[in-house]
Structure formats: structure tokens, C-alpha cells
Amino acid sequence: MKLKESKKDGKYYFNGKVFNVKVDDVILPDGALSKREIVEHDGGATALVVKNGKILFVKQFRYAFNKVVMELPAGKLNKGEKPLDTAIRELKEECGIIPIKIEKLFEIYPTPGYTTEKIFIYEVKEFKRSKKALDEGEFLNVCWIKEEKVREYLKNGKIKDGKTVIALLNYFLTKTEKIDGENI
Secondary structure (H helix, E strand, O other), rough: OOOEEEEEEEEEEEOOOOOOEEEEEEEEOOOEEEEEEEEEEOOOEEEEEEOOOEEEEEEEEHHHHOOEEEEEOEEEEOOOHHHHHHHHHHHHHHHOEEEEEEEEEEOOOOOOOOEEEEOOOOOOEEEEEOOOOOOOOOOOOEEEEEEHHHHHHHOOOOOOHHHHHHHHHHHHHHHHHHOOOOOO
């Protein structure tokens, strides 16, 4: 069965600093017409940093949820910026970390039903320390948390940020595979 939808027409309803909102008229695979509400977002990058059995986190107030959220260091891609450059920039700005050895793990579509956002997830293998340089109006706390505590937080649902949960689950799954010597 053909699954592709094609755009017939569209209109922008909001153009903002972080995202744009549009509504497209689409032709469905069976020829019927429908609408798709889309949030256009340039995407972001996040990085997992582990050292001496501790994982690097930032705690930041997230207005949409009216609470402090614990997450891996991350940031929005600037127009034309490569995801790797975003991850490196954010680590330095937020945490005073300059990656020496960093590798892309994968990319995710956080909410493919209505947004174009992609998040690129990296792991830092080696780094050196630097001075933090937070953006204007950015306030956060940096903390290192022991892996055992992070596992507990995952099990108890204390970590709610999607990109962080996915990166950590991948990290612990991969670590378990290496320990067990099994290929899944």
C-alpha cells in the first residue's frame, strides 16, 4: 500500500524565534484531502558525558511545565549550524566542557506527528575543562550524578526529558551488552 501524502497547498500562521507553525492541505494515499498542522523547528543536539562513573546533567527551569527539569546538556541548532557544532557549543556554554573526542550516536524524531524537529545525540569520550559562557537570560545548574543514581531516576520516572531518557537508555543498554558480551 502506498503511504506517501503530497502537499496541495499551505499557509503559515506563525513565524517565531524558535519555531514556525503552518497548516498544509494534503492529498492522502487514497486521493482524499486532509490537513496537517506542522511546527517547523530547526532541531537540536544533546551530548552524553560520562566520567568516573558519573553522568553530566543540567537542571533548568522549563516554563512550559513550570518546573525545574533535569536533562543532558543540549541546545537548539542555529540556522545553518551543523548538529555537531551545536553539541560542542552547548557543552562549552552550559558546562565549561570542550570535547576532544565526540561521536554521533543517532538522531531522533521527538514528535513526528506534528513537528519537523530532529534531535542529534552525541557521546563525549574525552574532554577538557573550560570556562562556562551561558547565553543571556539562561540560568541553569550543572551537576554530576553517579550512574547508579541515574538508573534509579530512570526507573522511578524522575527523568522526564525525552532526549535524555533515550540517550541514557541507549547508554545503559550498550554498557550492559559490553559487560555481558552479548550481541542483541
